[in-house]
Amino acid sequence: MEKFVLKGDICYSTDTRTLQTAEAAYLVCVDGKSAGVFETLPEQYQDLPLIDCSGQLIMPGLVDLHVHAPQFAFRSLGMDLELIDWLNTHTFPEESKYADMAYAFSAYLAFVGDIQRGPNTRSVIFATRHVPATVLLMDLLEESGLSCMVGKVNMDRHAPEPLVETSAAQSLADTRTWLSEVAGRYSRVSPILTPRFIPSCTDELMAGLGEIHREFGLPVQSHLSENKSEIDWVGALRPEAESYGHAYYRNGLFGGDVPTVMAHCVWPTAEEFALIKQQQIRVAHCPQSNINLSSGIAPIRRYLDAGVPVGLGSDVAGGANTSIFRAMSDAIGVSKLYWRLIDQDAAPLTLEEAFYLGTLGGGRFFGEVGSFAPGFEFDALVIDDRSIPGRRDLEIADRLARVVYLSDERHIVRKFVQGAAVALGT
């Protein structure tokens, strides 16, 4: 169905603070894009098929800016550990299994099925360092109807055999193999360069990835200033860099002309904060993970005030839940603790702001995604909030709050990506 109309109670963000709402209104899809939201259906759309979602909420699909697909299988385990110990005890052994394609198939199928059923329509994903399993994941995602960026991970040091790549040259060669295998293969899935993080990547590898970036023009994802022990380690590994962020910057993989998403950004130094702002790094705020791995609370109000672009990430399996609704309520929650415990000048995030972060804030990394303004790609959720027990005499903004805090995948009745319906599964 290329052209159609949804009728229902609509909400979407147009900027960080503004939630647009319209009751019993019309959202028009033409050729996979929004043609706008209308109180009265314009003449030229009156012959389009109309899907009546009266009484239900219609909102943009949610965007997960940071998630590790191979970590889905061990969500909630090892939560008594901090980042580096958790990586060595749980993450690296689990990721090693993705050399086995049978294992990868069943584990990635479970991951993709979970995302399909949930509210996220877009994800920026870490796979593992294995090329065949990464291509498999991209195949499964393409079939699911979701739109994703996926990275084959680069990591040529400080990880156990057999997960660590044997050399920078091998890692770079595998990356080129992967890129040639996926070139032109998908309509909704695309590759993203994925150096794991500075401790996992030699200078030679980073320099080679910089070359690949210049050749292919790909975006970049990585981790930045998540956990204090990790930051100390980066300082020891890269003593010449003014900050953790500068270590990426020196390799030409940190914003500016390179669309870059950096997960966490919990503990920026003043120099790093200035560089993040200058390079317009997109911060993937992962509040649940930052709690679970005892990392801390990212200064999101400061980033927003400085005009740094911010979105939300589940960071499975640092986070246990894939839903970006959960990331929204967690983002609000930790911002309140940040205000209460650290800085009373940093106002807590409002519901409208958290909703922005989980839709348009992350969606901008994909282009015109995460809103219903005309021309935006038609990613939409239809949510039947009437089965959430409690008050029913509510404005759309309050209904949205109930959905953010209380809904689960059972409340999602329709889901669209670029105008195409996504099967919600069973």
Place this chain on the structure above:
Amino acid sequence: MEKFVLKGDICYSTDTRTLQTAEAAYLVCVDGKSAGVFETLPEQYQDLPLIDCSGQLIMPGLVDLHVHAPQFAFRSLGMDLELIDWLNTHTFPEESKYADMAYAFSAYLAFVGDIQRGPNTRSVIFATRHVPATVLLMDLLEESGLSCMVGKVNMDRHAPEPLVETSAAQSLADTRTWLSEVAGRYSRVSPILTPRFIPSCTDELMAGLGEIHREFGLPVQSHLSENKSEIDWVGALRPEAESYGHAYYRNGLFGGDVPTVMAHCVWPTAEEFALIKQQQIRVAHCPQSNINLSSGIAPIRRYLDAGVPVGLGSDVAGGANTSIFRAMSDAIGVSKLYWRLIDQDAAPLTLEEAFYLGTLGGGRFFGEVGSFAPGFEFDALVIDDRSIPGRRDLEIADRLARVVYLSDERHIVRKFVQGAAVALGT
């Protein structure tokens, strides 16, 4: 069924740090109490009916030490407000509706149904100040098969008409009416004295409740040192009291011979902490509420180290979720932030400790409740964790972690209170 056996993978706490586990083991119920957990079924129980829950987890029912039944209907609303503004904007207007028995019936029915379907078997509940609606709530709870303590709320100042009680005398007379109506009426539900909090209660009312306590020997629940603005207000209202806790203490309603649960206890002064310890106040730790209302993080490690009894509370609607599994993961989470941001000598709570808090830690307020040691009341959950996607090659402790972070009511397949099956509803 008075005597029966459950077979499955069993876990339960015996103290704050120790999780007992037994695979493919037997839990025996005799006359509503646990007769113990056995690797091999003893001769004398071999003729009892056996419920085969092989492959499923069996654990004690969860205990919610602090929940407001009339606030269930507006969960997730007003989360941009701090405590006092939230009370005035949302809570008090909503609670006023419980003068209307038709409203109370439908709203309390939704609350009780939610608890029935979820993992909690015991709750310590605030109703409203209305006697008929409070009796109705107790009737519905008794019918549900759950075991609960319920309080008609006392509040004779600083609340809007028509919610505020017109005088201490009226509040006390209503309390006596309520107690006579419920006397001998229930097998699993019992009354608890419930002065709302110091700002809502005149000295005369508190003194009268002290008398009622001495006459009826009832336990007491209230709120303590939750939010900074509230604490300042108490200081202004009761300048003679050395602390907020001392204001209760001076009225004879603060532990010692009076079994007392106090919700929150986020900001104890040194004097108050010492009094809590001396009087063995049971702290109802409500981490999600303390986040949502920007209250802060309670120093749970300090309470545990000092031997103060602690349990968990959902504090709906300060908290949005009724499940004490959520309170467990939130308790672990905020304890990590407390360690990271406030006090690196306060070790984060482990999964075992959080599980203890949500079972035996709260259960002790009811007596021999919250464990499977012989003689404990037979409150049990049977959880089929096999449908949670992810790793299956796990020890019971890791399976419990997955249940705490990832399960919902769909995974609960059986639920017992005092040996009787609770209908899980639809």
